Amino acid sequence: MRKALLVFSGGQDSTTCLYWALNEYGSDNVIALTFDYGQRHRIELQCAEKIASLAGVKHTILPIDTLSVLGGNALTDKIEIESEADSETGLPNTFVPGRNLIFLTYAAAFAYQRGIRNIVTGVAQTDYSGYPDCREETMQALQQAINLGMESDVTIHTPLMHLSKKETVELANSLGAMEAMGYSHTCYEGAQPPCGACPACVLRARGFQEAAIDDPLITRFGAS
Amino acid sequence: MRKALLVFSGGQDSTTCLYWALNEYGSDNVIALTFDYGQRHRIELQCAEKIASLAGVKHTILPIDTLSVLGGNALTDKIEIESEADSETGLPNTFVPGRNLIFLTYAAAFAYQRGIRNIVTGVAQTDYSGYPDCREETMQALQQAINLGMESDVTIHTPLMHLSKKETVELANSLGAMEAMGYSHTCYEGAQPPCGACPACVLRARGFQEAAIDDPLITRFGAS
Numbered sequence: 386m387r388k389a390l391l392v393f394s395g396g397q398d399s400t401t402c403l404y405w406a407l408n409e410y411g412s413d414n415v416i417a418l419t420f421d422y423g424q425r426h427r428i429e430l431q432c433a434e435k436i437a438s439l440a441g442v443k444h445t446i447l448p449i450d451t452l453s454v455l456g457g458n459a460l461t462d463k464i465e466i467e468s469e470a471d472s473e474t475g476l477p478n479t480f481v482p483g484r485n486l487i488f489l490t491y492a493a494a495f496a497y498q499r500g501i502r503n504i505v506t507g508v509a510q511t512d513y514s515g516y517p518d519c520r521e522e523t524m525q526a527l528q529q530a531i532n533l534g535m536e537s538d539v540t541i542h543t544p545l546m547h548l549s550k551k552e553t554v555e556l557a558n559s560l561g562a563m564e565a566m567g568y569s570h571t572c573y574e575g576a577q578p579p580c581g582a583c584p585a586c587v588l589r590a591r592g593f594q595e596a597a598i599d600d601p602l603i604t605r606f607g608a609s
Numbered sequence: 610m611r612k613a614l615l616v617f618s619g620g621q622d623s624t625t626c627l628y629w630a631l632n633e634y635g636s637d638n639v640i641a642l643t644f645d646y647g648q649r650h651r652i653e654l655q656c657a658e659k660i661a662s663l664a665g666v667k668h669t670i671l672p673i674d675t676l677s678v679l680g681g682n683a684l685t686d687k688i689e690i691e692s693e694a695d696s697e698t699g700l701p702n703t704f705v706p707g708r709n710l711i712f713l714t715y716a717a718a719f720a721y722q723r724g725i726r727n728i729v730t731g732v733a734q735t736d737y738s739g740y741p742d743c744r745e746e747t748m749q750a751l752q753q754a755i756n757l758g759m760e761s762d763v764t765i766h767t768p769l770m771h772l773s774k775k776e777t778v779e780l781a782n783s784l785g786a787m788e789a790m791g792y793s794h795t796c797y798e799g800a801q802p803p804c805g806a807c808p809a810c811v812l813r814a815r816g817f818q819e820a821a822i823d824d825p826l827i828t829r830f831g832a833s
Contacts, residue, residue, distance in 0.1 A: 450674045455718050482721045483758040486714045490707065494679050497706045518758035526754035533750050534707040534742035 386414055389503040389542070390496045392488055393417035393444070395433030397589055398507030398545055400569040401553055403440055404562035405544045406505045412441045418495060419446045420488055423453040426575030436565045447491065455481045485518035486527055493531045493539055502539050509545040509553070521546050550592030558598055567601035578606035610638055613727035613766070614720045616712055617641035617668070619657030621813055622731030622769055624793040625777055627664055628786035629768045630729045636665045642719060643670045644712055647677035650799030660789045671715065679705045709742035710751055717755045717763055726763050733769040733777070745770050774816030782822055791825035802830035 389410045393399045406415045417440075419433040430446060437444035481487070485508060492504050508519035517523060521543065528541045545553050557566055571589045572579035579586045579602065593600040613634045617623045630639045641664075643657040654670060661668035705711070709732060716728050732743035741747060745767065752765045769777050781790055795813045796803035803810045803826065817824040 447678060448674060450672060451715060454671060455715065455722070481718045482761070483714065483718055483755060486754060486758045487711070487718075490710045490714060491675060491679065494705045494707055494711075498679070517760040520757065523754060523757040526750060526757050530710060530747060530750035530754045531707060533744065533747040534710045536741040537706070 387503065388414040388416070388499070388501045389505050390492055390499075390501050391415060391417045391442075392492050392504065392506040393419050393433055393437065394507075395419065395429050395431075395436055395568075395570050396507070397557075397566065397569050397571050397592075398509065398553060400436055400565055401557040401560070401562055402505050402507040402544055403436065403442070404557060404560035404565070406542075407440060407442070408560055410503070415440075415442045416499075416501070417442050417444045418492055419444065420449050420491070421446050422449040422484075426570070428575055428577060429570050432568050432570040435568045439565045439568065445495075447495070449487070449491070452481050452484065452487065483518045485516075486523075489524075489527055489541060490531060493535060493537065496539060497535050497537050502537070503542060504539055505542045505544070507545050508543055510547060511545075511549055549595075550588060551595035554592045554596035554598055558596070563598075563601050567605040569602060571602075578603070611727065612638040612640070612723070612725045613729050614716055614723075614725050615639060615641045615666075616716050616728065616730040617643050617657055617661065618731075619643065619653050619655075619660055619792075619794050620731070621781075621790065621793050621795050621816075622733065622777060624660055624789055625781040625784070625786055626729050626731040626768055627660065627666070628781060628784035628789070630766075631664060631666070632784055634727070639664075639666045640723075640725070641666050641668045642716055643668065644673050644715070645670050646673040646708075650794070652799055652801060653794050656792050656794040659792045663789045663792065669719075671719070673711070673715070676705050676708065676711065707742045709740075710747075713748075713751055713765060714755060717759060717761070720763060721759050721761050726761070727766060728763055729766045729768070731769050732767055734771060735769075735773055773819075774812060775819035778816045778820035778822055782820070787822075787825050791829040793826060795826070802827070 387410055389406045391403055391406050393403060403417060417437045419430060421430060434444060489504065489506060496504055510520050524541050524543055531537065531539055548556065571585045573583040573585045574580040611634055613630045615627055615630050617627060627641060641661045643654060645654060658668060713728065713730060720728055734744050748765050748767055752763065755761065755763055772780065795809045797807040797809045798804040
């Protein structure tokens with residue numbers, strides 16, 4: 386049976402990909418993998434769990450402390466793990482260049498151990514703005530490195546790679562993802578209901594508006 | 610100034626690479642990076658520290674809990690970190706396919722944050738026996754994925770790629786690495802003095818024998 390592993394943040398894009406994967410492989414054959422890398426907003430993990438439950442797929446949370454360390458105070462010789470946000474800047478200390486390379490390589494190792502040959506990720510070149518690890522060219526090179534390095538035969542699927550936000554909303558709608566989308570997390574502020582003002586909320590709202598579809602997340606909070 | 614980051618286990622090969630890097634870049638321009646992935650033999654970390662100190666280079670230990678999790682009991686939906694060896698098999702629960710992909714991608718992120726464009730690793734194709742993540746082809750693909758994914762210009766140097774164990778010993782000797790080599794760790798049993806019987810000890814002994822050079826690790830314990 387063909388199986389797939391979804392890299393799943395609980396956000397709009399990976400929720401769309403979850404339903405894409407359900408449609409391709411069937412709910413019994415999809416595992417959603419969420420990375421706990423010390424997200425400032427722990428609500429992301431709860432959203433991921435709720436959505437996976439709604440979709441009826443297995444869900445695994447894999448801790449990655451290393452990203453916190455690398456993203457944070459790794460300038461000293463001896464490093465202590467620090468998973469909290471920086472109290473002064475309020476920024477998460479977990480940004481690491483090429484983070485998707487790490488996520489996908491871990492996902493590939495996880496998939497390898499289970500005989501899974503399909504990895505699905507919601508990266509999109511369209512959104513590419515300082516995120517070179519989301520580009521198609523990067524994904525292709527990484528797929529090659531993974532397959533050589535693990536002697537495996539994995540395909541990294543990127544169903545959203547060339548879609549606009551509008552098209553992603555339309556895809557999610559056509560795949561029946563809208564109930565789950567009501568629990569997906571986007572807001573940079575970690576707010577529920579979403580703040581509506583941060584760049585992530587604005588981008589999401591524009592996508593739904595252009596697709597002429599109500600955002601079920603907004604509807605759920607009665608704030609439409 | 611050209612700088613280099615060395616992926617440094619404290620073993621024979623990466624100790625040789627440390628002196629290769631010293632020779633290429635100078636001790637002020639080399640950082641040794643050791644991954645603490647829950648090694649069964651904690652002595653490896655002490656060896657790495659001792660050797661880095663002898664060589665006069667900066668040394669950083671970066672924790673990777675995720676490998677323990679992936680290598681271990683990650684078959685359940687909810688995963689707990691378990692960094693100890695399996696008490697029944699005595700094997701470390703940290704083996705993960707393509708582990709070098711993870712190490713080198715973290716090293717690249719670490720290097721990126723410090724403006725370092727050279728990464729040195731002791732992987733060798735000669736030793737290739739079930740370790741596809743040590744092959745030259747894998748390293749080349751990974752270098753491309755890293756450079757695309759981080760918009761960087763990193764070179765992964767593999768000075769031992771095509772050397773036999775004998776040639777590695779000769780290289781280490783010519784680079785003045787022998788004092789440090791006396792503290793390098795090889796034994797699978799984690800023993801000091803080394804057990805002399807495990808495959809790693811046997812392979813190491815053969816290399817020194819073929820090079821007609823005394824192993825300073827053996828000499829140090831007066832067990833020659």
